[in-house]
Amino acid sequence: MKKNILRIILLTVIFLNAVNLISQNSRMYRPLNFDLSGVKDGVSVKKATRNFDIDVFDDGRIRFEVNLNDINIFADSVNTMTFLDSRLLIEGLYPVVEMRENQQATQNYKFDLNVENNGVSEPMLFDVNVMYNKTNKVSTVIMTTTLNIRNYEALILYGLEPQINLNITFEVKRQQ
Numbered sequence: 001m002k003k004n005i006l007r008i009i010l011l012t013v014i015f016l017n018a019v020n021l022i023s024q025n026s027r028m029y030r031p032l033n034f035d036l037s038g039v040k041d042g043v044s045v046k047k048a049t050r051n052f053d054i055d056v057f058d059d060g061r062i063r064f065e066v067n068l069n070d071i072n073i074f075a076d077s078v079n080t081m082t083f084l085d086s087r088l089l090i091e092g093l094y095p096v097v098e099m100r101e102n103q104q105a106t107q108n109y110k111f112d113l114n115v116e117n118n119g120v121s122e123p124m125l126f127d128v129n130v131m132y133n134k135t136n137k138v139s140t141v142i143m144t145t146t147l148n149i150r151n152y153e154a155l156i157l158y159g160l161e162p163q164i165n166l167n168i169t170f171e172v173k174r175q176q
Contacts, residue, residue, distance in 0.1 A: 029054050030171040032140070034066050038164035045160070047071040054170055056096055062113070063091040064168055088152075089116040090168070092123075099130055099139070099172065106131050115145075115166075117152040130172075139172040 035048035052066035068086040092113035099107065107130040112123040126145045133139070144167050149160060 028173045029056050030173070032169040032171060033167070034064070034071065034169075035167050036071065036160075036164055037167075038160040040159050040161070052168075058096065060093045060096050061091065062094045062096070063089070065089050087117070090114065091116075094128070099141070102130070103132055103134065105134075113145075115147060115152075120152060124166075137173065141168075141170050141172060143168040 031050060031052050031054050033048055033050060034052045035046055037044065037046040039045070049066065049071040051070045052064060055061075055063040066088050068088055090113050092111070094111055094113070095109065099109070109128040109130070110125060111128065113126055114121045115124045116122075124145045124147060126143045128144075129142045131140045131142075144165065147164050147166055148162050149164055150162055
C-alpha cells in the first residue's frame with residue numbers, strides 16, 4: 001500500500017515537472033503577429049493573425065507554423081482548393097542564447113530560415129530586429145523577409161503578385 005502511494009506521488013511529481021517545463025517555454029516565447037503584405041490586382045493587401053505556433057529550442061533551432069486559412073488569405077479568392085496545404089512552415093537556426101541574454105536596447109541580425117509550403121522549401125534571408133525593454137525584461141523580436149512566391153502554391157492561388165513581405169513578431173521573456 002505504501003509503495004503504491006509513493007509511486008503515485010513520484011509519478012505526480014514527474015508529471016508536474018514536465019508540465020512546468022512545457023509551460024515555461026510557452027511563457028518565454030509569446031506570438032504577437034504574423035502578417036503577409038503584397039499586391040493583388042494592383043491593390044495593396046495585408047493579412048495578419050496572432051494565431052501561430054512558435055517553438056524555440058536551446059540548440060538554436062526555431063520553428064514557426066501558421067495556417068494560411070487563419071489569416072483569411074483565401075477569404076475573397078474563388079481559387080481556394082480544399083486539398084491545398086495551407087500550412088506555412090518557417091524553420092532553421094538562430095542565435096537563441098545570444099538573443100535571450102543580450103541586454104542591449106536594440107540588436108540587429110540577419111540569418112537564413114527555410115520557408116516551406118506544400119512540400120517546397122526555400123531558404124530566405126530574414127532581417128531580425130530585437131528591442132529589449134529593461135523594465136519588464138522582455139524583448140520584442142521582429143523578423144522580416146521578402147518572399148518570391150512563384151513556388152508556393154497556396155500563395156499563388158490567392159492571386160498575389162510574386163513579391164510579398166512576411167513579418168513575424170513575438171516576445172521573449174527573460175529568465176529571472
